[in-house]
Amino acid sequence: MIHIVFNESEVDLMKQVIEMDETLAGDVIQIKDDFAVGPLQGIDSEEGWQSRLEWWKGLLQGSPYGNIAGNLPAGRQGFDDRETVKQIKAKLDENPDEELWIWMGQNQHDVTGYYWLMPQFKEYQGRIMTLYLNNLPFINEKGQIFYPSWLHEIQPKEFLKAKKLSRPVTLSEFEIDPDEWKKIVEENASVRILEGGKKIVGKDESFYDAEILKNLTGEWQKATRVLSNTLHRMKIKTGDVFIMWRMKHLINEGKIEITGDINKGWKEFDVKLPGNKKLETEISEEAIQ
16 A cells, blocks of 8 residues: 655654554655645646746745755755656556555645645546545544644544545546646636635635734844744644745835845844834823823
8 A cells, every 4th residue: 555645744654653553554655745835827737847846946045945956845855746646656557456545634735735636546546545634533642632634733543543534536536626626727826725625715825924924023033933933823824935935025015124134044034014113002102191
């Protein structure tokens, strides 16, 4: 069996799960692109794929992830998810008994990754299993019931229960889901979010800007601190590379003030709201008195 996950932290997580249950033994493979953000137009063509690659390269400039040599939303060196799919297909062709298990949490990152995969595995219907852990209660480390949005929020031992939810992707889903992916591509929104079930809704590229601004004050803060706080507090999650890109846009638009060198790296500049908000507040309080 082959397991697909969509986040790096989940590769080691699945390996821990496999150690607990040898019936799940198999390769764990990550689809690394984040199809919940960025251009998708013409993605099935070489030109469209390269256009997306160039978009990611622009976002990664000045990031801590180093030089890039491939399609790198996660900052990882030289990968191509298309080649990953080819390798998976080769394994399925070599072994007719091999199954592919696609693990998804209830978030737009995993679900858009699933939609991208569906048109490519239609010929293997009956051997493609899905485990979509949406709206399902699990037990956390404190023994409390919670509803996870991401697989990495679930304890490894809890996956032993989750495996019972595996089911084949139906023939109907192989008809409908590729059409849904086609709609997502044609809409070509900059941001995509999950609105229940597997419904993906397109949003403007400024969708997360308010979340960034909420974590700024009239006092100087390290840009990386604002980034970290934003990622931690936001309810609808996205990656650090995209959030930093939007922070830079807000700086260029004059909505955030900056000191330091934005071109040297994420740790090399501080940010705050325009003007002295603290002073303005003090003046307002004095006027009231």
